[in-house]
Amino acid sequence: MSGPADLGVRTPPPPDEGRPPGRRPDLRPDVDPVASPPPPADDGPAARAVVVATAAARGVRRLLRQVRRRWRQSLQLRVVTATMLLGLVVISVLGGVLHQQIASGLESDRVASAENEALALTGQAQTYWDNSTSTSVDELNQAANDIMTKILSAPGQTPSRYVVMTRSQRNESEIVLVELTSGALNLSAVSDELQRAVAASPTRQQVQMSEVTVGGESLPAVIVGSVVDVPNAGPYDLYFIYPMGQEVATMDLIGNSFVLAGIILTLLVGAVAWVVTRQVVDPVRRAAEVAQRLSAGKLNQRMPTRGEDDLALLATSFNGMADSLQSQIRQLEGLSAVQQRFVSDVSHELRTPLTTIRMAVDLIHEAREGFDPTVARSAELLAGELDRFEALLSDLLEISRFDAGAAALDVEPVDITGTVLRVVEAARPLAQRRGSLVSVHAPRETAEAEVDERRVERILRNLVVNAIEHGEGRPIDIHVGVGADAVAVVVEDHGVGLRPGEAANVFTRFWRADPARARTTGGTGLGLSISLEDARLHNGWLQAWGKRGVGSRFRLTLPQRDGETLHGSPLPLSPTEDR
Helix, strand or coil: CCCCCCCCCCCCCCCCCCCCCCCCCCCCCCCCCCCCCCCCCCCCHHHHHHHHHHHHHHHHHHHHHHHHHHHHHCHHHHHHHHHHHHHHHHHHHHHHHHHHHHHHHHHHHHHHHHHHHHHHHHHHHHHHHHHCCCCCHHHHHHHHHHHHHHHHCCCCCCCCCEEEEEECCCCCCCCCCCCEECCCCCHHHCCHHHHHHHHHCCCCCEEEEEEEEECCEEEEEEEEEEEEEECCCEEEEEEEEEECHHHHHHHHHHHHHHHHHHHHHHHHHHHHHHHHHHHHHHHHHHHHHHHHHHHCCCCCCCCCCCCCCHHHHHHHHHHHHHHHHHHHHHHHHHHHHHHHHHHHHHHHHCHHHHHHHHHHHHHHHHCHHHCCHHHHHHHHHHHHHHHHHHHHHHHHHHHHHHHHCCCCCCCEEEEHHHHHHHHHHHCHHHHHHHCCCEEEECCCCCCEEEECHHHHHHHHHHHHHHHHHHCCCCCEEEEEEECCCEEEEEEEECCCCCCCCHHHCCCCCCCCCCCCCCCCCCCCCCHHHHHHHHHHHCCCEEEEEEECCCEEEEEEEEECCCCCCCCCCCCCCCCCCCC
């Protein structure tokens, strides 16, 4: 190259350049491209189990996706679910408090009745001993047994109390009576702590709550300890054990009733919430449906209004807004139609006088060598400005076709890389004058897409010329990318760049980043606007990025198949962005 004024076009080498013969680029040495696939595994029970498990997991995932989608889409479902959960929490707390209070009440009543009954039985036993004339050990044991069976023991096969009579810890009498029990429970059911308390205060009843095992079932029990004075044998302890089996059964019944009532009440709360939210959600849904129809262009759609409540006020306000929007949109449509017709008519009407002026200017321009130098320069300026005026008129006609919806595509398969190279070659003189070096970075695979080549070439020409004009003589890089369903071209310059917010304005008609900046290349101010409309015709994207002092990047993304929708671009818009 001779210097910075030359235009350099850099493309990657062909696919086989620099590669040893017989070696394919897309295969590893240890992969046989023609190897047959492995035989299928034996369809045994294990394989069938794997297939069933895989199908079940897939079904579960599908169900979870449907539930998540339903949860995101339904406000009524979220409100009802939240109401039921909060109601369940309140019912649980309230039920727990009531259950605890009932249990405490039953326990207090049981303790009080046990104390009273034990006090009365102890008095009867003491009266019997006081009236007894027994003196020998055998007589005393017989008397104790009579007291146990006739006075202290509870009747029935499932007694309400058990009684244990045992020698007191501080009894120093030489006569020792046999320890007696009225049933399956013995002294082991009485804690050492209670025995010590009874021994320490024999004149007072001692009460303790404990766990006992009756018939293999562990039950809470009230144990009351007292002392009777046996003649000639000294003090003996009486322990009355009252298992709370009936109270436990009662609390179980109450607990089950609370659970059942809580479930029913939660469902009722959910039903009430469903009915209430439906009264609010239905008008909102109708408003959303009407709004969607309005956005689709059906401007005569309105919400039904009933009553005088807040929802009726919402419907009335919504309908008023729709009326105002319809009126303004129709007014704007009328103004837009008048404007489009005016631009189209003026553009067409200017064709005839412009043709006459062109013929006259061409004659004057060809004869300028015989004019005075000042007149000759004026003829040159007149010819240049006439060229710019003709370009502006052509752009106005193209814009009017876009506005009228008359633009159509002539689609055919096109190699975008080849189009880029033709545009760069056509821009070579301009790049040489501005001192910019243009480099094309293209992939090895073909960047083919079904597009209107004339329109795509016009887009790329506008982007390249714009980059050269604003590149400040610095290098211009053009990147071509191919994705799964899209092709992209990024034109990058390293010139003045864009300020924050200007990337959204560059496609506005007649917009300039610097209003005082002269159009040295004769631009009309409509090139990027026309390029954006051309990209939209292809269902494509035309986007801009820039940073002041760094440069600008313009990305054109087109679907590979005509009529398809883009989901992403194979090239990043900004230098730091992921694809």
